[in-house]
Amino acid sequence: MLQRFVEEYSDSAFTFAYRLCENVEEAKELVQEAFFRLFKSWDHFDQSQPLEKWFLTILKNVYVDSVKKFDRRNMVPLDMPVRHEDGEGVSIAETIADERDEAVLDMLERRESEGHLKAALAGLTKEHRAILALCDMQGLGYDEISRVLGMPMGTVRSRVSRARTALREGLLKRTAGMVAYGV
Amino acid sequence: MECKGLEELLSAYADRETTPAESAQVEAHVADCRACGLRLAVLAKSKQALASMAAPAAPRDLKETLRRAAARAEAASPESSGPSFGQRLSAWRSALSPRYGFAFGLAAFLLVGLWFERRPEEAVPLDVMLSAHRQYTLERPLGGSATRPGASGPVSEDAGNDLEDDETDE
Numbered sequence: 636m637l638q639r640f641v642e643e644y645s646d647s648a649f650t651f652a653y654r655l656c657e658n659v660e661e662a663k664e665l666v667q668e669a670f671f672r673l674f675k676s677w678d679h680f681d682q683s684q685p686l687e688k689w690f691l692t693i694l695k696n697v698y699v700d701s702v703k704k705f706d707r708r709n710m711v712p713l714d715m716p717v718r719h720e721d722g723e724g725v726s727i728a729e730t731i732a733d734e735r736d737e738a739v740l741d742m743l744e745r746r747e748s749e750g751h752l753k754a755a756l757a758g759l760t761k762e763h764r765a766i767l768a769l770c771d772m773q774g775l776g777y778d779e780i781s782r783v784l785g786m787p788m789g790t791v792r793s794r795v796s797r798a799r800t801a802l803r804e805g806l807l808k809r810t811a812g813m814v815a816y817g818v
Numbered sequence: 819m820e821c822k823g824l825e826e827l828l829s830a831y832a833d834r835e836t837t838p839a840e841s842a843q844v845e846a847h848v849a850d851c852r853a854c855g856l857r858l859a860v861l862a863k864s865k866q867a868l869a870s871m872a873a874p875a876a877p878r879d880l881k882e883t884l885r886r887a888a889a890r891a892e893a894a895s896p897e898s899s900g901p902s903f904g905q906r907l908s909a910w911r912s913a914l915s916p917r918y919g920f921a922f923g924l925a926a927f928l929l930v931g932l933w934f935e936r937r938p939e940e941a942v943p944l945d946v947m948l949s950a951h952r953q954y955t956l957e958r959p960l961g962g963s964a965t966r967p968g969a970s971g972p973v974s975e976d977a978g979n980d981l982e983d984d985e986t987d988e
Contacts, residue, residue: 641881674888803864
């Protein structure tokens, strides 16, 4: 059973881990740790429960540990408002009304959008990247994310929104650069 | 409905995580608000772009390490040392359920029958036993003292003391 689980889930676990940290070696460490924890506690696993959900809980614990281990200095409270570099807060009205969304949309539709996305993702906090990895890259629903991260669904909803706002800010900066250089 | 405070709702709508009432709110608003419509389009597009972003496959050495660890963990698990007594007992109980009762009974009957059938073959036949007894009776010395079974040769006069002699020899 364990060997079959490794065959079925090692790729998706690695993809998830890689999206969290964008680093192959770090992703390997995360995945190994998650699987080893699973093997160690295998005897306590209630086999009437789905194994995948249990593994997600373990992965969440590894993720929490990794955030503490790898990114303590860069951690930013998720409740902090998204700010421009000059320190001015971005009001929601300003954000929504921003016509630059057209430029972002245009950029996302281009073939080279992946490079811009990666750069924008790299500028996010670990928490923002993790929640986008779970929601958009892994395709988990809010209820599943709430189980993985151990937070209420309402919190998941607001954190996903904040992470997207931060990502959009990163993309806006890149479009501004593209406009400046006449790309 | 104002644009203010709509950001979270638009994000949840892009994820199809809104209630029907919230969805109706968003759709009604976006129909009249170009900025929010654009914002929703960006959300949907970035979501799609993130989902299709390439990620490297799990490295071969990682998979190999995990496979070995899984095999070790399975070998060390109590389950791998065979079913417990309780599991074996319940397996027997299910085997003895009425569905299998007739087959089990028939098999038991055949086994017992075969055993009894084999018994006479293993025992000494009656005629052989009687002839051996007759032989023994004919050869038995008249003095009433029995020679040891299997003993041969002429019976000595002090044959009655054989036992005593044996005992003293020892």
